[in-house]
Amino acid sequence: MQYVAIALPVIMTAALVASISAVAGEISAKKKADDIFSDTMKRYGKDVQVITACDGRKRVIVEGAKEGEIMPREKAKDVAILLNGLVKYCGAEVVAVMPKNRVDIHLSIDGQPFFTIDERDMKLPVTLVHGSQEHTGREKQIWKAEVDRLVAKGYGIFHSQITGKNGISCDMCHPDASNTHPETYPKFQTQLKKVALLRDMINWCIEKPMEGTRLADDNEEMKALEAYILSTRKGVSIESGKH
């Protein structure tokens, strides 16, 4: 079984660094996790066994295995695999419940309410990759840098003569991407006599005034151009269809 396979390496790195540095946040997470654990245990009494990982932060409550009994081999194996997976989820306080039927696993991360994952693929919901924690400053920095990189690439193309063939560049008519009004797309482009997206108008500009070759919709340069143009309209309300 594979755990937590969906997070991007860069985010995992950020989360790791963040979790190490976030000492102050750990106290309340630990307390919340302890509360959730004791509440859950009140429901079960002695009808369950609790297995704790060596870091002391991952606790698995195993249904159908009474305290003091020897666990069946198959069940013990499942618990070991689960704990092994949860240890990768470093830094977080995890309370897991392994029900009798073994179809679902209930997880509480850092004292957040339980959620259920499917035992078969063990994938966490994307929104919980960060263990329901606030995004850290460092994470936000990394994400901003990634966005800025694409925007900067678009800025470069927008301000260069490479897109067309007659030496004309986008910025010559659109300083600071003005008069591109990306927030009005999709709209009926009267001159094209059809509904256009921003990229359709970018391609029109490339083909007509700039006399170049149109870009495919999934072209990286097209994405960069769209990224730059949209970035200049931050905070402007979207009014698709506006003329």
Place this chain on the structure above:
Amino acid sequence: MRKQREENFFAGLTRREFIKCTAISVAGLALGPSLTIRTSEAGEPFTFAYISDAHLLVTDQGKEHRFARSLIKAVKDVNAMAPQPDFVLFGGDLAQLGKPDELALGKEILADLKAPVKMMVGEHDWYLDMGDKWRELFGKPTYSFDHKGVHFVVLNSVIVEDYWTSPKMTPMQRMLAMAQLDNPDGRPFTVGREQREWLAADLSKIDRLTPVVVFSHSPLYKLYKNWNFWTDDAEEVQQILGGHEKVTVIHGHTHQVLTNRVKDISIHGVLSTAWPWPYAPKGTPVYTSKMFRSDPFNNFDGCGWGYVNVLPSGQADKTYMLWDRNPMAVTYNRLKSKEAGMAPPERLSGPHY
């Protein structure tokens, strides 16, 4: 409501202004100079045309390049004026990247003009070789001349402080940096101390009642710094010009219908033949009646040329000849009435594309 406005509009004119206005209108209809001498300020009216901001790019398309075709179109239009203008001002930015072959192509196309040409420099002409080729082709960038009782001054107002030597920019890198309107690392245009001193000395030789027309590539005021719609020493230049009673500034660079009044100086932008700039996000003077947004699907829309009628009073009426649209006239009297808060309401905005 509308009638009320009209009444206010006319009620605001003094009798003297009304007579002047009538005389000007009559002169505008070209019914002959005999009528215009009825005003007390009877200079000889005349017309000069302008073409500006051609931004020629030399590619394998040669004269078929759309910017070359636009400049040729403007030359043909000016040549079709009857009567011919006394001269034609070229308002700067003949070239896009200051290349010798761009400037030479421009000179070749402008040579077809029937009327004499007065040349002015723009930053696109200058910053590849710091004006070497331009001076070789067209002479001094700063000069003055007199025509029918009006003193004309031509400035090089695209001087910026050196920001290229220390990062070791190549001439083309410098040119590209200057050519980028929205360059956040750019520097504001200036006329500079040397030319200001020259201007003060030049104007000291003429009477303060002599009408003065100044040609400047950059607008001689501060509109929007991010796009260099800006002259950093504008106040100092205005101060020098302020010693004269009738001053009109004609500037290039902004590629749009643009009008301002600063300290009794009327300031008019001109159209580009190549492309229109959008209006700046802020700073456009209240004196400006904005032109409609241009339709990108028409190469020529929002572009054109124009002319200036110098009135017997020494003031000037400005006309923008927008290709494929009605001309837009900005008369001196309209500016004065705007100044007095009596102008008729603006037109509604046009279609958006």
